[in-house]
Amino acid sequence: MGTIAENVRLARERIAAAAREAGRDPGEIRLLAATKMNGPERIAQAVAAGVDLCGENRVQEFLAKKAVNAYAPCSVHFIGHLQKNKVKNVVGAVELIHSVDSAELMECIHRRAAALGVVQDVLLEVNIGGEASKSGVSPDGLPALLSAAAACPGLRVRGLMTIPPVEQNRGENRAYFRRMYQLFVDIREKKYDNVLMNELSMGMSDDYEDAVRCGATIVRLGTALFGPRNYDTQEAPPHGTFG
Numbered sequence: 338m339g340t341i342a343e344n345v346r347l348a349r350e351r352i353a354a355a356a357r358e359a360g361r362d363p364g365e366i367r368l369l370a371a372t373k374m375n376g377p378e379r380i381a382q383a384v385a386a387g388v389d390l391c392g393e394n395r396v397q398e399f400l401a402k403k404a405v406n407a408y409a410p411c412s413v414h415f416i417g418h419l420q421k422n423k424v425k426n427v428v429g430a431v432e433l434i435h436s437v438d439s440a441e442l443m444e445c446i447h448r449r450a451a452a453l454g455v456v457q458d459v460l461l462e463v464n465i466g467g468e469a470s471k472s473g474v475s476p477d478g479l480p481a482l483l484s485a486a487a488a489c490p491g492l493r494v495r496g497l498m499t500i501p502p503v504e505q506n507r508g509e510n511r512a513y514f515r516r517m518y519q520l521f522v523d524i525r526e527k528k529y530d531n532v533l534m535n536e537l538s539m540g541m542s543d544d545y546e547d548a549v550r551c552g553a554t555i556v557r558l559g560t561a562l563f564g565p566r567n568y569d570t571q572e573a574p575p576h577g578t579f580g
């Protein structure tokens with residue numbers, strides 16, 4: 338692998354090529370650096386190389402890095418599973434929460450945002466592969482959540498996010514990405530109150546070009562930019578330290 342800057346440049350080229358292949362404007366796609374387990378110095382390299390966004394998975398890690406201004410001037414998205422008791426740390430502090438998957442979580446975000454006097458943009462996470470191990474709402478459960486948005490003016494639903502199954506073979510996830518795009522378009526046509534379908538967050542290091550070909554507006558890359566993560570420890574690095 339190259340340096341972080343080289344990796345960012347290469348990812349950009351691949352995103353642009355995949356977009357053009359699909360007849361899309363490469364400017365429609367934002368590159369999000371999935372920064373989990375990477376410290377401020379490495380994040381700064383990605384930001385300097387021109388990623389559009391940073392995305393963090395764990396609230397603890399997000400707060401520790403935010404405290405040292407690790408993401409500036411990039412805006413940050415929350416992309417990990419969000420527990421209700423951590424909502425207060427994230428609402429109003431990130432541009433977009435990608436991982437909303439229950440009416441209870443929507444209600445919780447709405448209340449916190451209303452108390453702060455802000456409107457929190459969110460995506461609904463869809464478990465498109467129907468995997469028991471993954472969070473996300475099933476496609477069948479989406480209409481109920483979309484309807485619930487009307488009663489939650491503290492948030493605004495901006496689109497959908499998915500983490501499809503790990504591919505055994507290249508290209509396998511295209512079918513999932515196409516289904517996501519179809520859901521996205523169908524919802525947009527139905528015009529739910531307080532729902533704007535303009536972001537489709539899908540595609541990670543192994544499959545982002547396919548995701549772009551299928552309509553992604555945000556791709557989330559970790560390994561392709563930063564190299565493999567060190568999972569020697571089950572826990573994220575302790576508060577304030579980054580490996």
Ligand SMILES: *Cc1c(COP(=O)(O)O)cnc(C)c1O
Nearest residue numbers: 371416541542557558559560561
């Ligand atoms: C870690 C992570 C990514 C990036 O994964 P890579 O395969 O390393 O690119 C993207 N999205 C989410 C939600 C993640 O947790």
